[in-house]
Amino acid sequence: MQTEPTRKSRRFVPVWVLLCTVAMLIAVPGVWSWAQFRRANQFRGETFRIGVDHNPPNHDWSEQEGATGFDVDVLNDAARRAGVTLDWVFCPRWSSAVQLDGSIDLWPVGYYRPGELPGVHQTRPWNEIQHAWIWERGRMPVGPERLDRKRVAVVDRRVTQALVLQSFPNMDFLLTPSRLESLNAMCAGRADLAFLNTRVLEEVLLNRPANCRTTMFQVQSLPDLISPMSIFSRMESAGVAEVLRDRIDEMLVDGTVVGFAEKWFSLSGSEVRQASRLKERTLGLKWLAALCVVMALAIGLLVWLIRNLRLARAGADRSRQLQAEFLANVSHEIRTPMNGVLGTADLMLDTVADPEIREQIETIRESAYGQLELLNQILDQSKIDSGVLLLEMTPFSLRRLVEQVEKTFLPVARRKGIWLRSDITPDLPEMVQGDGLRIRQVLTNLVNNAVKFTADGGVEIAVRAELSGGTVAVSFVVSDTGIGIPNNVLGTIFEKFRQVDASTTRRYGGTGLGLSISRQLVRLMGGDLTVESELGKGSQFRFSVSLAASRAAVKPKAPLEKTVTPTGLTILLVEDNLVNQRVAQALLQRLGATVVLAGNGLEAVAKCRERKFDAVLMDCHMPEMDGYAATIEIRKSAGPNCRVPIVALTAGVSGEERRKALQSGMDGFLAKPVSREELALTLVALPRRASPAA
Numbered sequence: 001m002q003t004e005p006t007r008k009s010r011r012f013v014p015v016w017v018l019l020c021t022v023a024m025l026i027a028v029p030g031v032w033s034w035a036q037f038r039r040a041n042q043f044r045g046e047t048f049r050i051g052v053d054h055n056p057p058n059h060d061w062s063e064q065e066g067a068t069g070f071d072v073d074v075l076n077d078a079a080r081r082a083g084v085t086l087d088w089v090f091c092p093r094w095s096s097a098v099q100l101d102g103s104i105d106l107w108p109v110g111y112y113r114p115g116e117l118p119g120v121h122q123t124r125p126w127n128e129i130q131h132a133w134i135w136e137r138g139r140m141p142v143g144p145e146r147l148d149r150k151r152v153a154v155v156d157r158r159v160t161q162a163l164v165l166q167s168f169p170n171m172d173f174l175l176t177p178s179r180l181e182s183l184n185a186m187c188a189g190r191a192d193l194a195f196l197n198t199r200v201l202e203e204v205l206l207n208r209p210a211n212c213r214t215t216m217f218q219v220q221s222l223p224d225l226i227s228p229m230s231i232f233s234r235m236e237s238a239g240v241a242e243v244l245r246d247r248i249d250e251m252l253v254d255g256t257v258v259g260f261a262e263k264w265f266s267l268s269g270s271e272v273r274q275a276s277r278l279k280e281r282t283l284g285l286k287w288l289a290a291l292c293v294v295m296a297l298a299i300g301l302l303v304w305l306i307r308n309l310r311l312a313r314a315g316a317d318r319s320r321q322l323q324a325e326f327l328a329n330v331s332h333e334i335r336t337p338m339n340g341v342l343g344t345a346d347l348m349l350d351t352v353a354d355p356e357i358r359e360q361i362e363t364i365r366e367s368a369y370g371q372l373e374l375l376n377q378i379l380d381q382s383k384i385d386s387g388v389l390l391l392e393m394t395p396f397s398l399r400r401l402v403e404q405v406e407k408t409f410l411p412v413a414r415r416k417g418i419w420l421r422s423d424i425t426p427d428l429p430e431m432v433q434g435d436g437l438r439i440r441q442v443l444t445n446l447v448n449n450a451v452k453f454t455a456d457g458g459v460e461i462a463v464r465a466e467l468s469g470g471t472v473a474v475s476f477v478v479s480d481t482g483i484g485i486p487n488n489v490l491g492t493i494f495e496k497f498r499q500v501d502a503s504t505t506r507r508y509g510g511t512g513l514g515l516s517i518s519r520q521l522v523r524l525m526g527g528d529l530t531v532e533s534e535l536g537k538g539s540q541f542r543f544s545v546s547l548a549a550s551r552a553a554v555k556p557k558a559p560l561e562k563t564v565t566p567t568g569l570t571i572l573l574v575e576d577n578l579v580n581q582r583v584a585q586a587l588l589q590r591l592g593a594t595v596v597l598a599g600n601g602l603e604a605v606a607k608c609r610e611r612k613f614d615a616v617l618m619d620c621h622m623p624e625m626d627g628y629a630a631t632i633e634i635r636k637s638a639g640p641n642c643r644v645p646i647v648a649l650t651a652g653v654s655g656e657e658r659r660k661a662l663q664s665g666m667d668g669f670l671a672k673p674v675s676r677e678e679l680a681l682t683l684v685a686l687p688r689r690a691s692p693a694a
């Protein structure tokens with residue numbers, strides 16, 4: 001058998017897995033971000049020397065302005081983000097400064113092949129420079145060899161030289177101090193063409209030197225000739241170079257670098273487009289990450305809510321169960337003495353002949369039945385209110401049910417001088433499956449009201465059925481020609497404790513609960529209860545329920561009326577309440593049965609071992625051993641009574657108790673208070689499992 005904690009812990013395994021995943025989703029990026037944060041801030045507050053030379057507009061130096069240019073702006077912003085101060089130092093021979101004398105720690109931008117500059121740290125590239133040829137229209141031949149032995153004006157910078165030399169070894173070079181000078185040399189005929197950085201091309205052409213003013217140029221960009229530019233540093237300052245490089249990544253993503261580039265160069269359309277696409281994509285990624293975190297939090301919250309809901313539901317189930325137990329106990333405690341009152345009244349009616357005393361006893365009986373009816377209604381209402389009313393699903397004959405209700409009210413109707421008839425469609429299936437007792441309760445209430453509120457004419461119960469598939473839709477109409485209901489109260493008649501007016505209670509009695517319970521029962525069964533009425537002419541109550549067709553065989557009618565009695569049977573009566581013991585014993589004896597008494601389950605089991613009985617009437621709630629346990633013991637024993645018919649005779653009337661009784665092995669169920677007729681009917685109709693006791 002599985003223990004409670006094991007089941008609970010199993011149930012929480014998926015919850016734990018989910019919680020751990022959510023925790024990981026939050027923790028891993030958290031730890032990772034913390035490490036990132038520590039790394040990014042490790043040089044906060046420190047100052048580093050960074051070199052700059054004349055290379056406008058990338059970077060430049062003047063005594064008045066200090067370091068200016070695109071690279072300067074980018075590096076300054078990266079340093080601000082990293083909490084680092086940069087001290088810009090003019091340094092025309094930067095590589096040896098970084099490499100050898102240590103007069104600077106960093107160089108903002110440069111291009112070397114890996115390993116070309118030993119002792120210098122080089123970060124990932126953060127910038128790319130593209131180049132183009134520019135020449136005077138018509139001066140250059142066409143074809144692949146056109147560049148051979150041509151003289152090219154190249155700005156005297158190591159990066160540019162290295163790039164051109166390595167790609168075009170057959171060319172002659174004219175080194176110039178600036179890009180403008182390269183253009184000037186070409187216009188003056190000292191070079192065939194110039195080699196320029198595309199970013200500055202537009203500016204150079206717009207501000208061309210005087211001897212180039214009228215020249216028509218031709219430009220050819222070199223998309224494959226790209227110099228990837230990195231930050232350089234001394235080995236000791238590699239850490240801060242990397243931190244600055246990381247910050248530039250952020251700036252590339254958030255558009256800051258493009259902003260600086262736009263300030264210093266004229267960017268090509270594709271460059272701007274690419275940058276904004278990158279920015280959008282990164283923004284999208286950020287949103288995605290934020291969404292993931294929100295989702296993780298939402299999942300966590302959901303799991304937490306589900307768990308709380310489950311706990312709350314378990315609590316509600318428990319309190320519903322307690323309420324159901326309480327109602328069952330109240331019902332039991334009231335029914336037990338009521339059984340004594342009604343049973344004694346029945347017995348007295350048998351013996352008393354004086355009409356006056358008989359009338360008084362009848363009054364006691366009627367009042368007790370009234371009390372019982374009220375108790376039933378209050379219990380039903382509280383069960384419905386607290387959601388513990390459960391419907392049964394058992395096969396029953398609807399036709400027989402309607403006939404029985406009709407038969408019950410026929411004597412009253414006759415006494416009042418009104419007619420009562422039923423009109424049942426021949427299409428009604430013999431057996432249906434559903435809660436027959438509850439349907440009977442609704443029908444009884446409607447017919448009871450109809451008969452009660454009708455003085456002339458009569459009452460009709462009409463039943464129609466519609467079969468589709470395995471379902472039977474049954475509609476009932478209870479019509480009367482009685483006092484009717486005023487229009488203004490028709491809407492409220494189904495509310496609890498509602499009656500047409502206060503005089504109704506005085507004249508006809510009742511509590512105003514019947515219709516409310518009936519409607520709620522019908523709704524529980526998937527239908528509805530409605531009314532049409534005309535004051536002084538009568539009322540029509542309609543309800544419909546959906547039942548399942550059943551293949552169960554119709555039980556033959558018990559072949560008995562008043563004449564049939566269980567005469568000659570020996571019955572073991574198991575009952576702990578002395579009054580009820582006396583009443584049941586007397587009832588049985590009057591029916592001609594021989595009674596053997598047992599005060600609890602244990603005694604009953606013992607008596608069953610001693611001798612054989614024709615039937616056992618078993619109370620369910622008893623000290624020492626209850627009726628269910630006693631039944632199980634009797635059925636288990638190899639004694640003469642292991643197959644004896646056992647009928648529950650109990651004040652516990654809930655469906656649960658009925659089920660428990662049948663499950664323990666009982667054959668029938670009688671609810672207290674029990675009438676003599678019911679008792680006789682049940683005993684006579686019992687399955688004959690064994691021959692009568694000797």
Ligand code: ADP
Nearest residue numbers: 449450453484499500510511512513514515539
């Ligand atoms: P009770 O009959 O116990 O008062 P019900 O809920 O069954 O409670 O009925 C509520 C009220 O509806 C009745 O008191 C009565 O005023 C009115 N009523 C019900 N059925 C009929 C009927 N067939 N004809 C006239 N009035 C009715």
